[in-house]
Amino acid sequence: ASIFAAVEMAPRDPILGLNESFAADARSEKVNLGVGVYYDDNGKIPLLAAVRTAEKARLEAAPARGYQPIEGPAAYNGAVQNLLFGTDSALLADGKVVTAQALGGTGALKIGADYIRRLLPGATVYISDPSWENHRALFEAAGFPVENYPYYEAGTRGVNFAGMKARLDTLQPGSVVVLHACCHNPTGADLSDAQWNEVVEVCRARGLVPFLDMAYQGFADGIEPDAVAVRAFSASGLQFFISSSFSKSFSLYGERVGALSIVTAGKDESARVLSQLKRVIRTNYSNPPTHGGAIVAAVLNSAELRQMWEDELGGMRDRIRAMRTGLVEQLKAEGVAQDFSFVVKQRGMFSYTGLSAAQVESLKSDFGIYAVSTGRICLAALNSKNIGYVAKAIAQVVK
Numbered sequence: 436a437s438i439f440a441a442v443e444m445a446p447r448d449p450i451l452g453l454n455e456s457f458a459a460d461a462r463s464e465k466v467n468l469g470v471g472v473y474y475d476d477n478g479k480i481p482l483l484a485a486v487r488t489a490e491k492a493r494l495e496a497a498p499a500r501g502y503q504p505i506e507g508p509a510a511y512n513g514a515v516q517n518l519l520f521g522t523d524s525a526l527l528a529d530g531k532v533v534t535a536q537a538l539g540g541t542g543a544l545k546i547g548a549d550y551i552r553r554l555l556p557g558a559t560v561y562i563s564d565p566s567w568e569n570h571r572a573l574f575e576a577a578g579f580p581v582e583n584y585p586y587y588e589a590g591t592r593g594v595n596f597a598g599m600k601a602r603l604d605t606l607q608p609g610s611v612v613v614l615h616a617c618c619h620n621p622t623g624a625d626l627s628d629a630q631w632n633e634v635v636e637v638c639r640a641r642g643l644v645p646f647l648d649m650a651y652q653g654f655a656d657g658i659e660p661d662a663v664a665v666r667a668f669s670a671s672g673l674q675f676f677i678s679s680s681f682s683k684s685f686s687l688y689g690e691r692v693g694a695l696s697i698v699t700a701g702k703d704e705s706a707r708v709l710s711q712l713k714r715v716i717r718t719n720y721s722n723p724p725t726h727g728g729a730i731v732a733a734v735l736n737s738a739e740l741r742q743m744w745e746d747e748l749g750g751m752r753d754r755i756r757a758m759r760t761g762l763v764e765q766l767k768a769e770g771v772a773q774d775f776s777f778v779v780k781q782r783g784m785f786s787y788t789g790l791s792a793a794q795v796e797s798l799k800s801d802f803g804i805y806a807v808s809t810g811r812i813c814l815a816a817l818n819s820k821n822i823g824y825v826a827k828a829i830a831q832v833v834k
């Protein structure tokens with residue numbers, strides 16, 4: 436018999452499954468609000484001008500495609516560090532940060548998880564309730580038990596900060612706490628600057644291991660303000676991990692460009708930690724791919740291209756904001772009595788709309804509008820052509 440004869444079908448990824456159903460839907464007015472991707476006003480994934488310029492130069496330079504260092508090139512890792520920690524960072528000056536290029540934010544989480552599993556084999560990992568749907572599976576696959584800490588509060592559509600803090604305050608020393616650094620996925624509800632300082636103090640008091648996930652830097656208020664959590668932990672003197680991604684901010688989803696950064700207590704520790712991280716990488720995929728990282732490094736290390744990129748990123752941020760205010764206004768204009776103004780306060784690409792699973796289902800069956808059954812919608816999939824249709828449909832299903 437075949438060795439695969441008894442293999443069971445794995446469950447479909449809920450969000451990728453949604454894409455398949457969407458693709459198969461024949462209605463021309465259909466709208467996919469389920470994805471976690473930024474689309475422009477024409478409903479297309481943009482290729483940024485800064486990226487195009489850097490790609491053209493790279494094509495003309497026709498570099499050979501030798502292997503990269505296991506941790507990726509210094510030009511890329513240094514650029515990542517400057518974005519996360521700031522160019523004037525004392526941690527960087529003191530050699531306290533180890534960075535390795537990774538296969539997107541997911542790849543960064545994975546090499547971080549594998550490394551922590553070797554460092555702290557008995558640790559439990561805590562993620563927000565709810566969290567990005569891959570966090571649990573990824574840390575479980577790395578061998579950890581995974582539990583939730585309270586986060587979203589449906590009543591206020593904000594963060595249950597008292598509940599979150601109380602739970603963190605009960606964790607065993609050495610527990611790993613995964614924190615969304617900004618633009619929380621899926622809720623759009625972020626901590627305030629003051630609350631970040633409180634989280635830092637709980638982590639210090641209880642000896643927790645913070646793991647910041649930064650997948651949307653620049654999508655809330657801008658590169659610098661969105662780094663508030665990183666800066667709060669940087670000032671604390673604690674050791675911590677950061678996974679970061681350029682999938683969204685550079686619109687380079689398929690190129691898989693991200694990084695893992697680890698803050699240590701000093702230069703000597705950094706050298707030893709990097710040597711161990713390199714073992715993890717070497718036994719996973721040996722070394723990272725060239726193209727995406729080279730493009731990001733070229734943009735970030737050129738004053739002119741960097742400015743071009745920041746302007747384009749600002750354009751994406753502004754367009755999402757316009758869709759947030761537009762949706763709220765149009766729902767009001769459609770006669771919806773319920774207050775949706777919270778949509779404007781949420782940050783990043785997503786909104787937890789409060790729509791029930793049944794309402795999401797009727798959006799799909801009656802209108803061809805696809806959203807996640809939790810009520811999460813992607814604001815970056817709205818545009819000037821479909822927003823009116825979506826507002827009308829939501830008004831129908833909430834009546």
Ligand code: PMP
Pocket residue numbers: 471538539540541542567615620648650680681682688692693
């Ligand atoms: N973390 C969070 C919170 C995310 O939302 C995402 C992407 N949707 C990732 C990590 C993974 O990013 P990437 O696509 O770069 O692997």
